[in-house]
Amino acid sequence: MGRNRATLADVARRAGLSKTAASMVLNGREGTRLSAEAHQRVFAAAEELGYRPNLAARSLRTRKTATIAFVSDIVATTRFAGGLIRGALDAARERDHVLLITETQGDATFEQYAIEAMLDRQVDGVIYAAMATRRLTVPPAILGGPVVLLNATSADGLPCVLPDDDRAGRSVAAALLEHGHRDAIALIGRNRLKEDDPEVSLAARARLGGIQQALDEAGVSLLAECFCTEWLPEHGYAAMRGLLSRPSRPSAVICMNDRLAFGAYQALGEAGLSVPDDISVISFDDDPIAAWLRPSLATTALPHEQMGRRAVELLLDGGPAEPSLVAMPLRRRRSLAPPAG
Amino acid sequence: MGRNRATLADVARRAGLSKTAASMVLNGREGTRLSAEAHQRVFAAAEELGYRPNLAARSLRTRKTATIAFVSDIVATTRFAGGLIRGALDAARERDHVLLITETQGDATFEQYAIEAMLDRQVDGVIYAAMATRRLTVPPAILGGPVVLLNATSADGLPCVLPDDDRAGRSVAAALLEHGHRDAIALIGRNRLKEDDPEVSLAARARLGGIQQALDEAGVSLLAECFCTEWLPEHGYAAMRGLLSRPSRPSAVICMNDRLAFGAYQALGEAGLSVPDDISVISFDDDPIAAWLRPSLATTALPHEQMGRRAVELLLDGGPAEPSLVAMPLRRRRSLAPPAG
DNA sequence: ATGCTCTGCTAAATCAGTTTAGCGGCCACT
DNA sequence: AGTGGCCGCTAAACTGATTTAGCAGAGCAT
Numbered sequence: 001m002g003r004n005r006a007t008l009a010d011v012a013r014r015a016g017l018s019k020t021a022a023s024m025v026l027n028g029r030e031g032t033r034l035s036a037e038a039h040q041r042v043f044a045a046a047e048e049l050g051y052r053p054n055l056a057a058r059s060l061r062t063r064k065t066a067t068i069a070f071v072s073d074i075v076a077t078t079r080f081a082g083g084l085i086r087g088a089l090d091a092a093r094e095r096d097h098v099l100l101i102t103e104t105q106g107d108a109t110f111e112q113y114a115i116e117a118m119l120d121r122q123v124d125g126v127i128y129a130a131m132a133t134r135r136l137t138v139p140p141a142i143l144g145g146p147v148v149l150l151n152a153t154s155a156d157g158l159p160c161v162l163p164d165d166d167r168a169g170r171s172v173a174a175a176l177l178e179h180g181h182r183d184a185i186a187l188i189g190r191n192r193l194k195e196d197d198p199e200v201s202l203a204a205r206a207r208l209g210g211i212q213q214a215l216d217e218a219g220v221s222l223l224a225e226c227f228c229t230e231w232l233p234e235h236g237y238a239a240m241r242g243l244l245s246r247p248s249r250p251s252a253v254i255c256m257n258d259r260l261a262f263g264a265y266q267a268l269g270e271a272g273l274s275v276p277d278d279i280s281v282i283s284f285d286d287d288p289i290a291a292w293l294r295p296s297l298a299t300t301a302l303p304h305e306q307m308g309r310r311a312v313e314l315l316l317d318g319g320p321a322e323p324s325l326v327a328m329p330l331r332r333r334r335s336l337a338p339p340a341g
Numbered sequence: 342m343g344r345n346r347a348t349l350a351d352v353a354r355r356a357g358l359s360k361t362a363a364s365m366v367l368n369g370r371e372g373t374r375l376s377a378e379a380h381q382r383v384f385a386a387a388e389e390l391g392y393r394p395n396l397a398a399r400s401l402r403t404r405k406t407a408t409i410a411f412v413s414d415i416v417a418t419t420r421f422a423g424g425l426i427r428g429a430l431d432a433a434r435e436r437d438h439v440l441l442i443t444e445t446q447g448d449a450t451f452e453q454y455a456i457e458a459m460l461d462r463q464v465d466g467v468i469y470a471a472m473a474t475r476r477l478t479v480p481p482a483i484l485g486g487p488v489v490l491l492n493a494t495s496a497d498g499l500p501c502v503l504p505d506d507d508r509a510g511r512s513v514a515a516a517l518l519e520h521g522h523r524d525a526i527a528l529i530g531r532n533r534l535k536e537d538d539p540e541v542s543l544a545a546r547a548r549l550g551g552i553q554q555a556l557d558e559a560g561v562s563l564l565a566e567c568f569c570t571e572w573l574p575e576h577g578y579a580a581m582r583g584l585l586s587r588p589s590r591p592s593a594v595i596c597m598n599d600r601l602a603f604g605a606y607q608a609l610g611e612a613g614l615s616v617p618d619d620i621s622v623i624s625f626d627d628d629p630i631a632a633w634l635r636p637s638l639a640t641t642a643l644p645h646e647q648m649g650r651r652a653v654e655l656l657l658d659g660g661p662a663e664p665s666l667v668a669m670p671l672r673r674r675r676s677l678a679p680p681a682g
Numbered sequence: 683a684t685g686c687t688c689t690g691c692t693a694a695a696t697c698a699g700t701t702t703a704g705c706g707g708c709c710a711c712t
Numbered sequence: 713a714g715t716g717g718c719c720g721c722t723a724a725a726c727t728g729a730t731t732t733a734g735c736a737g738a739g740c741a742t
Contacts, residue, residue: 007728018692023730033690055461056400057728060697065397067441067462081423089444093451098458100408101442103430110434117439120396121408233633259633266635269610289630292574292600294607348698359722364700374720398698401727686741695732702725709718 006049014045022046026053059122068092068315069118070101071111071142072129072150083304084129084150090305091312097124115141125315128152133162135198150311153202153323161310161324165203165284168300168328169210172254172282175298175330177218179280180338181252186224187211188239188264189231189256207256207284223250231256236263244271251339252280258287261297276337286331295334303328347390355386363387367394400463409433409656410459411442412452412483413470413491424645425470425491431646432653438465456482466656469493474503476539491652494543494664502651502665506544506625509641509669510551513595513623516639516671518559520621521679522593527565528552529580529605530572530597548597548625564591572597577604585612592680593621599628602638617678627672636675644669 012022017038024032025042045051059065070088072081085101092099100123102114118126125146130136135153149160176185187208194204215221224246226239236255243250244267255261261283268275275281275295283290286301303326310324353363358379365373366383386392400406411429413422426442433440441464445452459467466487471477476494490501517526528549535545556562565587567580577596584591585608596602602624609616616622616636624631627642644667651665 008730009728019729020692020694020731021690027730033688035690038690052457052461054401054463054728056397056406056463057697058730060395060397060401060699060728061730063697085442086444089442093443093454096458098462099442101426101430101440102434103427113434116393117437120393121439122395122397237635262633270635292603294578294611349700350698360699361701361722361724362720365721368700374718376720379720395698398727399700401698401729402700404727684742687739689738690736692735693733696730698727700726703723705720705722707719709716711716712714 005054006051008051008053010049011042011045011051014049015041017042026051063122065122065124066097067121067123068097068099068312069121069123069126069142070099070129071104071114071118071126072102072131073104073106073136074131080131080302080304081129083302084308084311087305087308087310088127088150088312089308091309095312095316097312097316111139115139118142119144127311127315129311132201133165133203134201146315148311148315150307153198157321159314159319159321159324161307161314161326162202163302163307163328164325165206165328166210166213167325168284168330169207169212170214171210171328171330172207172284172300173211173214173218175282175332175336176252176254176280177214177220179252179336181280182218182220184223184248184251184339185215185220186226186243186250186253187222187256188226188228188236188243188253189260190225190227191229191231191256192227194231203284204256211254223248228256228260231260233259233263233266236260237267238263240264240267241271244268244273250279252282255281255283258283258285258290258297258299261299262289262293265293265297275335278340280337280339281335284328290331290333293335297335298331298333300328300330346395347392349392349394351390352383352386352392355390356382358383367392404463406463406465407438408462408464409438409440409653410464410467410483411440411470412445412455412459412467413443413472414445414447414477415472421472421643421645422470424643425649425652428646428649428651429468429491429653430649432650436653436657438653438657452480456480459483460485468652468656470652473542474506474544475542487656489652489656491648494539498662500655500660500662500665502648502655502667503543504643504648504669505666506547506669507551507554508666509625509671510548510553511555512551512669512671513548513625513641514552514555514559516623516673516677517593517595517621518555518561520593520677522621523559523561525564525589525592525680526556526561527567527584527591527594528563528597529567529569529577529584529594530601531566531568532570532572532597533568535572544625545597552595564589569597569601572601574600574604574607577601578608579604581605581608582612585609585614591620593623596622596624599624599626599631599638599640602640603630603634606634606638616676619681621678621680622676625669631672631674634676639672639674639676641669641671 008019012019022042025039104111126142127148127150129150130152133151138154147158149158153160194201228235283299286299290297290299306326349360353360363383366380443455467483468489468491470491471493474492479495488499490499494501535542569576624640627640631638631640647667
């Protein structure tokens with residue numbers, strides 16, 4: 001890989017100058033007294049030789065590698081990770097940096113390995129990402145340098161990037177209110193564990209809080225709340241069946257994520273009910289599936305790309321110490337309509 | 342990041358030996374005549390100081406970085422990428438390597454940038470991955486070192502890893518035949534562009550070929566074939582509606598991927614038909630959605646993890662020159678049943 | 683003539699490893 | 713006695729960059 005590359009010494013020789021001069025010129029150092037002609041010669045030589053600096057050599061001296069570690073529990077390989085990585089990749093490229101990606105799979109041994117591998121390679125900083133928005137404990141080994149938490153917080157008060165789930169909750173509720181739903185709104189996806197343990201989830205509590213606040217302000221209370229052990233389609237399906245077996249049918253349902261909503265759609269389809277004519281549905285995440293459903297599912301998008309981007313910006317450019325909340329845009333789609341009758 | 346790390350010189354000093362000796366011992370060099378006691382002292386010193394070699398320094402001399410570039414067109418950030426990256430990550434870790442990930446987004450400028458960034462960092466090899474299984478042209482710049490194509494082939498005869506779509510096609514057809522379907526099998530997802538242009542897709546042609554071969558051998562021919570401009574749910578939906586409007590209804594449908602099948606399910610649901618009682622459905626990819634559908638969708642899994650793993654193995658350990666085909670396991674699920682009547 | 687500053691540039695040290703060449707001591711053999 | 717080889721180890725070169733310290737020459741003032 002990359003044999004026969006021209007070195008700085010080659011450039012200097014061709015320009016008839018010293019390595020020092022060549023280095024100064026190519027790095028655009030101010031305050032040097034090298035002549036305009038020397039600059040010309042160095043640039044020309046570098047150009048002709050197709051010179052590119054050896055970053056290993058440079059970083060040996062400067063202790064900068066222009067490399068960022070992206071360490072995640074498991075996020076890197078799930079569908080949710082794509083946007084995070086893409087955003088981070090874009091922002092990194094704009095700053096001439098590159099991403100070294102590892103995954104711990106929640107395994108302490110792997111985590112240890114991943115972190116050592118990163119430190120051995122002298123990364124300039126670490127982005128520590130979690131699949132589920134949650135609070136976590138950062139391994140002390142990485143605290144020696146800049147760290148940004150992505151989709152996570154910690155007790156250490158480290159800079160972090162989170163989706164604004166609270167506001168998303170409010171906008172989801174507001175969207176239903178706008179359509180005239182008031183007294184027959186049900187909620188699918190309550191979950192004590194997710195709501196109460198920040199190490200499991202921060203999203204559940206924030207979404208719920210946002211929803212309730214918006215409803216309270218409108219003087220509305222929920223018709224029903226379904227608890228789900230997980231937020232998977234089968235649980236949404238079961239919850240919706242439960243709702244439909246009750247005497248009073250909801251006019252609208254909020255699902256805590258799109259997978260629950262998918263399951264809810266399945267139950268509605270089987271029951272011969274129509275979305276949105278019989279029941280409106282709205283949800284969270286904007287999983288690709290939301291746009292594929294018939295009718296397409298209104299939801300609030302997890303702004304993964306933005307979040308990834310923000311994490312890199314925070315890491316390299318610095319920023320305010322408080323948690324960086326990224327807005328979750330509401331995707332208005334066909335699953336919303338005014339209540340029947 | 343990583344300040345105050347002990348250096349080899351520190352270890353040597355503490356062991357009362359030279360850097361040379363320390364280096365030899367820690368690298369387990371054979372044929373050195375250092376005493377057992379010297380070994381002990383070096384190991385002890387390294388242990389006590391928590392010594393970890395500076396890889397930048399090492400690679401400056403050895404021109405090995407224990408780093409692999411993972412360059413993809415766009416794969417790294419899609420749901421399909423997860424497995425590829427995870428498999429690669431696992432195999433890399435087992436070999437004490439790490440992955441530098443970049444994405445070209447199909448943009449020549451980005452690709453140029455990505456490749457230079459990799460070469461500047463002296464990666465030991467490049468995995469060049471494509472989102473869609475296809476033939477592509479490898480940028481000459483990376484041909485200076487080891488390259489493995491992942492989910493792609495090229496005209497250069499480079500080592501490559503591909504899913505075995507042909508065999509998957511045969512096993513899909515075989516599964517339907519096993520269930521007794523013969524004269525009423527329809528196919529959704531024919532697409533001339535994908536089938537004829539290897540730079541667009543290799544999968545379409547291979548899957549189709551496998552299906553037809555298996556059917557031919559059984560003396561069966563397709564009841565109908567639906568062409569789709571894309572392989573998205575809406576196209577599967579439209580195709581299935583088309584099929585249902587024909588005089589003779591198929592007893593089984595093969596979809597060229599799970600997203601088409603998802604659309605087909607939607608059309609069947611609306612038509613009040615049941616899977617698998619009225620129509621069996623089988624497909625390709627094993628998208629997560631396949632298991633979430635009701636009834637769960639039989640499909641052949643794209644072995645992403647295996648493929649990613651294989652790519653790293655090929656790159657670091659070498660292997661046969663011919664394309665490395667990875668089996669696509671059949672997932673038997675509830676969408677299959679014998680034809681009605 | 684001497685000292686001083688400024689200009690334009692370079693030698694050499696440095697980063698932290700690996701690798702080559704070889705040193706001094708001891709033994710055995712001729 | 714001379715010398716060749718082995719043993720156990722080390723000095724120094726080397727990788728390719730950055731950075732510090734400083735040199736030679738010109739111009740100017742004293």
